[in-house]
Amino acid sequence: MRSTPRMDVLGAHAARLVDRRIPELVAEDPVRAAGRALRVGPLYANFARHRLDADAWQALFGLAGDAGVPAAIRALFDGAEVNASERRPALHTALRSRLGAGAVARDAHRLAGEVRARMGGLVAALAASDVTDIVNVGIGGSDLGPRLAVDALRDLHSGRFRVHFLANVDGSAAQHLLRGLDPARTAAILVSKSFGTQETLLNGAILRDWLGGGERLYAVSANVPGAEAFGVDAGRILPMWDWVGGRFSLWSAVGFAIALAVGMARFDELLAGAAEMDAHVLGAPVECNLAVWHALVAVWNRNGLGLDSHAILPYDERLALLPAYLQQLVMESLGKSVTPRGEPVDCATAPVLWGGVGTSSQHSFFQALHQGSDTVPADLIGVVRPAHGYTDNHHALLANLLAQAEALANGHAAADPQRRYPGNRPSTFLLLDALTPQALGALLALYEHSVYVQSVLWDINAFDQWGVELGKKIAGDLLPAVRDGSDAGVTDPVTRTLLAEIRARG
Numbered sequence: 001m002r003s004t005p006r007m008d009v010l011g012a013h014a015a016r017l018v019d020r021r022i023p024e025l026v027a028e029d030p031v032r033a034a035g036r037a038l039r040v041g042p043l044y045a046n047f048a049r050h051r052l053d054a055d056a057w058q059a060l061f062g063l064a065g066d067a068g069v070p071a072a073i074r075a076l077f078d079g080a081e082v083n084a085s086e087r088r089p090a091l092h093t094a095l096r097s098r099l100g101a102g103a104v105a106r107d108a109h110r111l112a113g114e115v116r117a118r119m120g121g122l123v124a125a126l127a128a129s130d131v132t133d134i135v136n137v138g139i140g141g142s143d144l145g146p147r148l149a150v151d152a153l154r155d156l157h158s159g160r161f162r163v164h165f166l167a168n169v170d171g172s173a174a175q176h177l178l179r180g181l182d183p184a185r186t187a188a189i190l191v192s193k194s195f196g197t198q199e200t201l202l203n204g205a206i207l208r209d210w211l212g213g214g215e216r217l218y219a220v221s222a223n224v225p226g227a228e229a230f231g232v233d234a235g236r237i238l239p240m241w242d243w244v245g246g247r248f249s250l251w252s253a254v255g256f257a258i259a260l261a262v263g264m265a266r267f268d269e270l271l272a273g274a275a276e277m278d279a280h281v282l283g284a285p286v287e288c289n290l291a292v293w294h295a296l297v298a299v300w301n302r303n304g305l306g307l308d309s310h311a312i313l314p315y316d317e318r319l320a321l322l323p324a325y326l327q328q329l330v331m332e333s334l335g336k337s338v339t340p341r342g343e344p345v346d347c348a349t350a351p352v353l354w355g356g357v358g359t360s361s362q363h364s365f366f367q368a369l370h371q372g373s374d375t376v377p378a379d380l381i382g383v384v385r386p387a388h389g390y391t392d393n394h395h396a397l398l399a400n401l402l403a404q405a406e407a408l409a410n411g412h413a414a415a416d417p418q419r420r421y422p423g424n425r426p427s428t429f430l431l432l433d434a435l436t437p438q439a440l441g442a443l444l445a446l447y448e449h450s451v452y453v454q455s456v457l458w459d460i461n462a463f464d465q466w467g468v469e470l471g472k473k474i475a476g477d478l479l480p481a482v483r484d485g486s487d488a489g490v491t492d493p494v495t496r497t498l499l500a501e502i503r504a505r506g
C-alpha cells in the first residue's frame with residue numbers, strides 16, 4: 001500500500017533497518033537498554049527491543065511533529081470536535097482530570113463529578129440493602145472495561161457483592177448466569193450509552209422479568225428517557241453523555257460495577273492513576289512522552305516494517321481480559337480506511353490485535369510467535385509485586401516473562417533448522433510496580449492515548465464506529481425471516497439457502 005508523504009519518511013529508515021538484528025542494535029548502543037525507557041508513576045515501559053536506531057527515532061519524532069500531535073492532544077483535552085463524523089468532542093479525560101481548558105471540558109468535568117457523587121450514593125444504598133449479587137448487562141464498551149477492571153482488581157474486592165456480567169445475546173449466557181442467582185437478592189445494571197443496543201435490551205428484558213419488576217433495576221445511559229421507558233426508575237439512572245465514547249467510558253458511571261466490587265475509594269484511585277497518565281501525556285514533549293512513544297512504535301511496526309498483527313501478552317492472570325478489552329479499543333478505534341474528510345487513507349492502519357495471558361499462552365500459540373513465518377510484535381506486560389505469597393510461582397512467572405522477550409528478540413542459532421529461532425521479533429516491555437487501581441488506571445489511559453495519537457498519525461477518526469452498523473441493519477432485516485419463516489425481504493441467495501438449512505434442522 002502507498003503511504004502519505006509524511007509516512008514516506010519511514011521508508012528510508014525501514015529499508016536500512018528491516019534486516020538489522022535487534023540484539024546487534026542493542027549491543028551497538030551501550031545506553032539503549034536503559035535509555036529507550038520511560039516511567040510514569042507506577043508504570044515503566046522499555047522500547048529497546050524494536051528495530052529502530054537513533055535516526056529512526058528522530059524521524060518518528062519528526063513525524064509526530066509534522067502530524068501536529070502535541071496540538072491534537074491539547075485539542076482532545078480541551079473538548080475540540082475530534083469526532084468529526086459525529087460532530088462531538090471525546091472527553092473521556094474530563095471524567096478523571098481537570099486539565100482541559102475552556103468551558104466544554106470544564107463543564108464535562110463538573111458533570112462527571114456530580115454523577116460520580118450520585119453513583120457513590122447508589123453504591124452506599126445498595127451496600128445497605130439485602131442485595132448480594134450484581135449483574136452488569138451491557139456489551140462492547142458497556143461491558144469490556146468494567147469486566148476487565150472488576151477481574152483485574154479481584155484482590156481488592158470489598159466482598160460485599162458478587163459482580164457478574166451478561167453481554168452476549170446468546171440466551172445460554174443468561175440461562176447459565178441466572179441459574180445460580182436469587183432474584184430477591186440480585187440487582188441488575190443495564191449499561192448502554194444508546195439504550196438501543198439489541199443485545200442489552202433483550203438481556204435487560206430477561207432480567208427485568210426475572211427480577212419481577214424495576215425495583216432492583218439500575219441503568220447507565222446517555223439516553224435517560226429510553227431507560228425510563230424501559231421501566232427503570234429515574235432515581236436509579238446514572239447519566240453519561242455523547243462526548244464519552246463507549247470504549248473510553250469505564251471512568252464514567254459505566255464503571256458502577258467496578259465501584260460496587262471495590263468501593264468508591266478504589267474507583268477514585270483508578271481514576272487518579274489515569275489522571276496521572278493524562279497529566280504526563282498532555283505535558284510531556286513528544287521526545288519523552290510515553291503515549292507518543294507507544295503510538296510511534298505501533299506506526300513504525302505497521303507502516304515502516306509492514307507488520308499486520310500485534311500481540312498483547314500480559315504475564316498476570318488478573319490481566320487475562322486485557323487483550324479482549326484492547327481489541328475493542330484498538331480495532332474499533334483504528335479499524336478505519338478513510339480520513340475524516342472521506343478520502344481514502346493511503347497507508348495501512350489498525351493491525352489485527354490479539355493475545356493471551358502468560359505463561360499459559362506459551363504452551364499454545366507462542367510456537368508461531370517464535371518460529372512462524374510472520375513477525376508479530378508484542379506488548380509484554382508484567383507486574384513486579386504480586387498479591388499472593390507463592391513466591392516460587394512469582395519468580396517463575398517473571399523469569400518466563402523476561403525469557404520470552406529475550407527469546408523473541410535474540411532468537412537462537414542452531415545447525416538443525418527445526419531447532420532454529422529466527423528472533424528479531426520486536427516487543428515493548430511494560431512493568432507495573434503492582435496491580436493497584438492506580439497502576440491499572442495508568443495502563444489503560446496509556447493505551448487510550450496511544451490509540452488517539454495513532455489516529456492522528458494516520459489521519460483517521462478514532463471515535464466513530466460506522467463499520468459496525470451494516471451487520472446490525474441486516475440482522476434487523478433478517479429477524480422476521482428467522483422468527484416467522486417468511487423469505488420476504490431476503491435478497492441474498494446464500495442467506496436464503498442457509499435459512500432453509502436452519503429451518504430444516506430447527
Ligand code: F6P
Nearest residue numbers: 140141142192193194197246468
Ligand atoms: O456496536 C458497537 C457499539 O456501538 C460499541 O461502540 C459500543 O461500545 C457497544 O456497541 C455498546 O453500545 P451501547 O453502550 O450504546 O449499548
